[in-house]
Amino acid sequence: MSEPRLRAKELDAADGLAAQRAEFLLDEGGGGSGGEAVYLDGNSLGALPAAVPGRLEDVVRRQWGELRIRSWTEEGWWTAPERIGDRIAPLVGAAAGQIVVGDSTSVNVFKAVVGAVRLARSADTAAGAAGPARDEIMVDATTFPTDGYIAESAARMTGCTLRPVPPSGIPDALGDRTAAVLLNHVDYRTGRLHDLPALTAAVHAAGAYVVWDLCHSAGALPVGLDEHGVDLAVGCTYKYLNGGPGAPAYLYVRAELQDRFDSPLPGWNSHAEPFGMRPEYAPAPGALRGRVGTPDILSMLALEAALDVWDGGVTIEAVRAKSLALTDFFLECVEAYVPEGRVECLTPGPHGERGSQIALRCPDAGDVMKRLIERGVVGDFRHPDVLRFGFTPLYVGFADVERAARVLAEVLAEVLAEPGT
Ligand SMILES: Cc1ncc(COP(=O)(O)O)c(C=O)c1O
Known part of the structure; x- marks a missing residue:
């Protein structure tokens, strides 16, 4: 198992918010290749909390x-x-x-x-x-x-x-x-x-x-x-x-x-x-x-x-701590998997200047995001050349982050290798 994968396991095991994921209905098999999707678009549309359908039915x-x-x-x-x-x-x-x-x-x-x-x-x-x-x-x-x-x-x-x-x-x-x-x-x-x-x-x-x-x-x-x-x-x-x-x-x-x-x-x-x-x-x-x-x-x-x-003791401070750990880990994984210079990170490094998303710039961003989504890594593309990945600490884990960076590296290599892209 690669070093980032091992690290993801450790981080997930120590994650005090890991149990919150069960509060959401995340898709099984919605990941294009049959697996669960890694949903990194909660900065655009948050995932569905499990309590919502029943409450709406009652309403x-x-x-x-x-x-x-x-x-x-x-x-x-x-x-x-x-x-x-x-x-x-x-x-x-x-x-x-x-x-x-x-x-x-x-x-x-x-x-x-x-x-x-x-x-x-x-x-x-x-x-x-x-x-x-x-x-x-x-x-x-x-x-x-x-x-x-x-x-x-x-x-x-x-x-x-x-x-x-x-x-x-x-x-x-x-x-x-x-x-x-x-x-x-x-x-x-x-x-x-x-x-x-x-x-x-x-x-x-x-x-x-x-x-x-x-x-x-x-x-x-x-x-x-x-x-x-x-x-x-x-x-x-x-x-x-x-x-x-x-x-x-x-x-x-x-x-x-x-x-x-x-x-x-x-x-x-x-x-x-x-x-x-x-x-x-x-x-x-x-x-x-x-x-x-x-x-x-x-x-x-x-x-x-x-x-x-x-409810039940989730604090915004705990969410922030995990959000920073997730974005730090994503940057670490991107550094480990993606060849230097292939993407440019637009999100500031210092924690005090970073929200809960990472934005990477690359010239073929539209095509790259399309392929990522086909493989179950859902972020979004912002015109003209930005890949956005949002990290919602209540339902995103460290294994998700590692997988997203790994698939990103594969897609970036594939896009480069294809003639005319
Ligand atoms: C900073 C910011 N303001 C406003 C909006 C959108 O406003 P509205 O909810 O009226 O569509 C967005 C949507 O993504 C946003 O990111």
């Missing part, structure tokens, strides 16, 4: 089918957005009462960015600030595209200019015209983890408000929203929180800002008295202000069931 057949409208109250449908928000809260370092679940990440980015500009301007007005009105939104220049598109529209609507700046350049670019800064916690392409505490402090020192997109960090590493004084945050639940395809996203509004949070989408669900049916809008207190319209109950309750995997 559909009994709650919807039999109780029908009564379920809004009797089964807690109406309060699901804030109840499930409170279950996500500890995973991102937030006290209860600051997160509501609903809508997509894109929609929540819009609420948060416009809300942040309004917060910055209302703070200046309250302080009697003499300087120019804040009229600039800064966005992470390497952001996932949807955040950039929405920030651009939010800028037009609020009379701001949009300024794309790489995260490392943000402290120097901030000024007294900056109203809001939108940042991705982990870069979706490279897996780089940005310095949330330092960047948040820099934004605050400029009198601006920060919005963090946690899509690639929530459920994979500690975020510390309250500890670091983050103003607003958004994130999806279909990656490391395993909520399912199109599962609802969430919005965090720091408790001290909630009274001043002025949502650009004030729907009836965030009204102080939703069933008063009044023509005038009066916002509900607290995190509820982040709600808009009728929540998507089926997806929301699938997410609620998916969050059960965090």
